Structures are given as structure tokens and as C-alpha cells.
Amino acid sequence: MEKDKAGRKMASRGFIFSLDSFIALSLILVSIYSLFVMVSVPKTFYNSHMQAYDIARDSLNSLGNLDYASAADPDYGNKGFSYLERIGINKYYGTSTNPLNSANIAKTALDPIIPLQYGYKIEVYDIQHSPPQWVTIYDTANDTSTQHNRNYRKLSATAQALAAGYRDAPKPGSFVGCGTVQSDFICAANPGIVFEEGDVFVSVIRLTVYI
Secondary structure, three states: OHHHHHHHHHHHHHHHHHHHHHHHHHHHHHHHHHHHHHHHHHHHHHHHHHHHHHHHHHHHHHHHHOEOOOOOOOOOOOOOOEHHHHHHHHHHHOOOOOOOOHHHHHHHHHOOOOOOOOEEEEEEEEOOOOOOEEEEEEEHHHOOOOOOOOOOOOOEEEEEEEEEEEEEOOEEEEEEOOOOEOHHHOEOOOOEEEEEOOEEEEEEEEEEEEO
């Protein structure tokens, strides 16, 4: 009888020990899984953010290297500007009256470059505003005609570039002669060199891509 009681007691203890071990193992597995999630999620987010930044940076570089040419833009369409410079000119000197305004120029150049899963926004820093501020030129979130039409939900990345140059190039000096010689060898005109310095533009352009 006593042996039977002792056996039941030992079995009970074994069950309790087994239950404790199971609970401890479950807690260890939950802890390991939580640690894995904490470590892996930021790394995944970081990789996605770096990918978005690379897209923004490379797209701006493409705008700076892509030649802008347009028969619909007689003022600037054949002067050897890049797309980046053309957008900078519009903001620095005011929006052009031709149909290829800054928004259309940006969309024409960027839509084929940026992957379809991303939306994007291009801005120009307005130094003439008081105080200076970023002005949105084009945002796909507001354009239902583009395949990039989407709102920011998860992450975004930004890159900036400087657009600078001459809107109208400087012209070399031309000599103005003496003109008709009057009496006592006095010139009728003031001789000298006429030099046209040209018009300079400087713009900072920012591109944000987002998903």
C-alpha cells in the first residue's frame, strides 16, 4: 500500500517536472523568436530605405546627365541644358509659359526611370521666398494619370542635387570703334569693349521617393 502511494507521488512529481520543463521551453522559444523579430525587422527596413535612397540619388543623377531637347520649348529646348537644369531655370526665373512646365518636364523624365512600386515628389528650394522654403514642383500622389500615383504609407528617402549654370550664356566682348572723327581728332563715340555677362541661375532640387 505504501509502495503504491509512493509510486503515485513520484508520478505526480514527474508530471509537475515535465509541465515545468514544457513551460520553460515555451518561454525560451518565445524569447528567441522575439529577439529574432527585433533584430531582423530593422535590418529589413534599413535595406529597403537604402534601396529607396539609391533610386532617388540615381534618378537625380540621370536628370543631370539627360539632355533636354524639345521643339515645343523654343526658348530652352535646343540650348544643351539637362533636365535638371531646365527645372532649375523655371524656378529661378519663374514658370515658363510654354506647355512643358516644370511638372511636365519632371514627369516626362522620371516616370520611365523610377520603379512603378514607388511614388515620388520633386521640390525646388525657393531662396526668394521669405523665409526660404521647399516648393513642390510635382508629386505623383496628386496625379492620377501616372502609374506612380500612390500615397506615402511605409517609407521614403530623399536625395538632393544642385542645378547651376547660365540661362543666357555670356557673350565675348565686341570692340566699339571711335566712330566718325570730328574736328581736333575727337571721337564721336566712346571706344571700348562691350561685354554681356549673361544670366546665371542656381537652384537646389530635392527628389523624394516613397512607398
